[in-house]
Amino acid sequence: MMLILVLVLLIVQFGVGQSSQKHLHEDHYIGQQHNPDHDMAVLLGEENTDTIKKLSPAEQQKKMIEIVKKIDRNGDGLLSAEDITLWIQHVYRKYALEDAKERFPEFDINKDGVVTWEEYNSVAHGQLISFDDNRVLDDPEQESLRKLYLKEKHRFDYANMDGSPGLNITEFLAFTHPSEVDHMADFAIEDVLNEYDTNKDGFISLSEFIGDVRGEGEAPSQWEIEETIRFKELYDQDKDGRLNRDEQLRWVAPNSYGSAREEALHLIKEMDYDGDGQISLAEVLKNQETFMNSEVTDYGRELHVSHDEL
Secondary structure: OHHHHHHHHHHHHHHOOOHHHHHHHOOOEEOOEEOHHHHOOOEOOOOOHHHHHOOOHHHHHHHHHHHHHHHOOOOOOEEOHHHHHHHHHHHHHHHHHHHHHHHHHHHOOOOOOOEOHHHHHHHHHOOOOOOOOOOOOOOHHHHHHHHHHHHHHHHHHHHOOOOOOOEOHHHHHHHHOHHHOHHHHHHHHHHHHHHHOOOOOOOEEHHHHHOOOOOOOOOOOHHHHHHHHHHHHHHOOOOOOEEOHHHHHHHHOOOOHHHHHHHHHHHHHHHOOOOOOOEEHHHHHHOHHHHHOOOOEOOOHHHHOOHHHO
């Protein structure tokens, strides 16, 4: 029975906040190749790709012009990497909120508009469980369960901003999707430092980021090579060989800055014909299919969202 509870908590810990991420990223790559069909998902709306393609070219073009104007923060007619990154983050967070709203009633057992720890605990784990915060257990299995339980309870308490008994829908969003909510940044950083910062200096080096994954004399795996590139090119912005607080946040918020920036840079690489590092409206219209198939348009769904929805 204890082993079952450990597995349940592991599933909850891993699964929290992952549903919207999976929705956006599950088809992003085919093997190691960028999947062009994935690129129809973060700029557009609520319809599927086939429906979008049934719009007339003039209708598609009109929608894309509207979206470009929304993304273009300074109104200069050019989409920078930062413009696109922030827009993709906006779309990520919209899906996270939709997911939280969909899941909230399942845990609000008495339908009073808040989810208490007892309600969440009983639904998520199938029963009420409890552990002493300060008592380390001798049994390794029980101790693993205790640590997972306390970590989950800590995240729940951290999300409870007003201190009332239970989480409202906004706080439930913070609990289930901590990487999408700004005030959960400290929790996310604390969590990752506890796990990766082995020398406790407040930074994460490349060796800490990769971990002990190969024996002496072994060649690095393809995974290690790819993660090293991601560390150096995507996360370590100041190129000092370690991740500071801001860089850590970009890493541990997978639906946030890091992956959004990666997709933004991919779009610019694909569409920036004049090499100025930005995408103009003319370049968007020349690359209509690529733009429609991107996370910026939410795989074409954003083309069907009204002005008031965004």
